[in-house]
Amino acid sequence: MKPNDLVQGTLSLLILRILALEPTHGWALSQRLKQMSKDVLQVGAGSLYPALHKLEQEGWITAEWVLSDTRRRVKFYSLTKAGRKQLATQTADWKRLSGAISGIVLSAEG
Amino acid sequence: MRWLRKWRLRFRSLFDRSRVENDLEDELRDYLDRETEREVAAGAALEEAKRRALSSLGGTERLKEECRDARGIRWLEDTFNDVRSAVRTLRKAPVFTITVIAALGFCIGANTAIFSVVDTVLFRPLPFPNQDRLVAVTESVPGLGFPVLPFSCPDYLFVAANNQSFAATGTYRTQSYEISGAGLSRRLTGARVTASLFTTLGVSPVYGRAFTREEDEQSRRVAVLTSGFAQSAFGGTEKALGRTIFLDRILYTVVGIMPRSFSFPIGGSRFNDHPADVFVPVSWNNEDRQQNVSGFDYSMVARLRTNVTIPQASADVHRLLERVVENYPPNLREALSHMANFSLESQTVPFREEFTGR
Numbered sequence: 001m002k003p004n005d006l007v008q009g010t011l012s013l014l015i016l017r018i019l020a021l022e023p024t025h026g027w028a029l030s031q032r033l034k035q036m037s038k039d040v041l042q043v044g045a046g047s048l049y050p051a052l053h054k055l056e057q058e059g060w061i062t063a064e065w066v067l068s069d070t071r072r073r074v075k076f077y078s079l080t081k082a083g084r085k086q087l088a089t090q091t092a093d094w095k096r097l098s099g100a101i102s103g104i105v106l107s108a109e110g
Numbered sequence: 111m112r113w114l115r116k117w118r119l120r121f122r123s124l125f126d127r128s129r130v131e132n133d134l135e136d137e138l139r140d141y142l143d144r145e146t147e148r149e150v151a152a153g154a155a156l157e158e159a160k161r162r163a164l165s166s167l168g169g170t171e172r173l174k175e176e177c178r179d180a181r182g183i184r185w186l187e188d189t190f191n192d193v194r195s196a197v198r199t200l201r202k203a204p205v206f207t208i209t210v211i212a213a214l215g216f217c218i219g220a221n222t223a224i225f226s227v228v229d230t231v232l233f234r235p236l237p238f239p240n241q242d243r244l245v246a247v248t249e250s251v252p253g254l255g256f257p258v259l260p261f262s263c264p265d266y267l268f269v270a271a272n273n274q275s276f277a278a279t280g281t282y283r284t285q286s287y288e289i290s291g292a293g294l295s296r297r298l299t300g301a302r303v304t305a306s307l308f309t310t311l312g313v314s315p316v317y318g319r320a321f322t323r324e325e326d327e328q329s330r331r332v333a334v335l336t337s338g339f340a341q342s343a344f345g346g347t348e349k350a351l352g353r354t355i356f357l358d359r360i361l362y363t364v365v366g367i368m369p370r371s372f373s374f375p376i377g378g379s380r381f382n383d384h385p386a387d388v389f390v391p392v393s394w395n396n397e398d399r400q401q402n403v404s405g406f407d408y409s410m411v412a413r414l415r416t417n418v419t420i421p422q423a424s425a426d427v428h429r430l431l432e433r434v435v436e437n438y439p440p441n442l443r444e445a446l447s448h449m450a451n452f453s454l455e456s457q458t459v460p461f462r463e464e465f466t467g468r
Contacts, residue, residue, distance in 0.1 A: 054180035
């Protein structure tokens with residue numbers, strides 16, 4: 001697994017995780033990510049939007065245009081059924097992977 | 111229905127591009143507005159807030175590109191753009207464009223023309239049922255410089271009577287006749303054929319009948335016409351039945367009309383290569399039957415027995431021709447024995463090769 005793949009996979013897992021809570025738009029997602037990652041992951045809007053479009057293309061999330069109270073068109077993303085399944089799979093994968101890694105790293109640390 | 115949604119999105123990206131682009135624009139503007147508001151709320155001046163919001167996107171154009179990439183139809187869009195720019199370039203250089211189009215057109219046309227010929231001659235099966243079981247059999251006297259010859263009457267009769275390889279054999283020889291009667295007076299190509307030729311080829315007349323072996327042996331004057339000739343001579347295929355024609359001033363009665371598709375011999379054959387209008391019995395006389403080592407005029411076609419291969423049939427005919435020589439009259443055998451190079455041989459090839467030469 002290339003480092004890039006790891007980051008990509010992680011980012012999509014994070015997005016799916018957040019969207020599983022409630023449908024939301026891109027900016028709110030970016031705020032959530034910022035809070036949650038606390039600058040460790042450095043996920044900017046520049047990586048967020050392509051990732052969102054990729055997930056939409058994959059059919060794991062779906063988008064809906066809503067008019068806001070200020071008459072702006074806002075794109076709301078929500079999880080699809082396939083996305084929910086994907087989230088479960090990726091979460092399980094993540095648990096297995098991170099468990100294995102931390103097992104090795106922590107034991108080596110002594 | 112994940113794939114359905116996926117393809118709907120793909121189609122939209124492809125065929126409703128302005129809408130997709132507008133959506134992307136709106137989505138990013140929404141982000142910038144909110145991010146600017148947040149910065150302003152955090153105490154930044156409006157201009158500074160806008161600048162920071164923009165830089166947090168890391169360049170809108172690059173971001174848009176990445177979003178398009180994510181939609182997975184980049185290659186198609188790129189192709190569209192390439193084609194568009196190619197058309198623009200070509201339009202600017204009309205002479206070049208016309209030259210290229212003409213050259214390509216010519217090449218394609220030439221290819222098509224050559225292929226049509228090859229297709230007709232080489233690939234299209236013969237108009238005979240189970241044509242892959244039909245073979246052309248020839249003689250040869252290689253020692254005397256005759257690598258391939260049609261059959262002589264006695265050799266054909268001997269092979270036809272004694273072979274163990276063929277379910278049926280037939281032979282034909284074309285010749286020019288003067289035709290008269292039925293308001294005609296001209297020359298045409300006719301074929302003298304054995305009654306067995308039609309059964310060997312597996313084609314029978316559509317109207318009337320083919321002549322019989324007895325009619326052939328008894329030299330009856332009966333004729334089978336091609337559909338085209340019956341039409342032109344009698345104004346109708348069925349009408350020609352029972353009518354009479356003179357071939358070289360001998361009266362023949364029309365007993366059968368072949369199907370429209372029947373054209374024989376097929377043009378381009380090695381011997382007897384002109385399609386005939388009229389088929390009459392070969393009716394060999396005693397003189398014909400004694401044309402040993404001469405009168406090589408009769409093209410032989412045969413239908414292989416089931417499970418007999420061409421090499422087996424070829425070896426069979428070869429052996430028979432050795433015996434033919436042994437059965438020649440003593441004086442002829444004596445004469446041939448002084449010719450060190452004399453040997454009578456034969457070739458058996460798929461009938462298709464009779465007129466493709468390969």
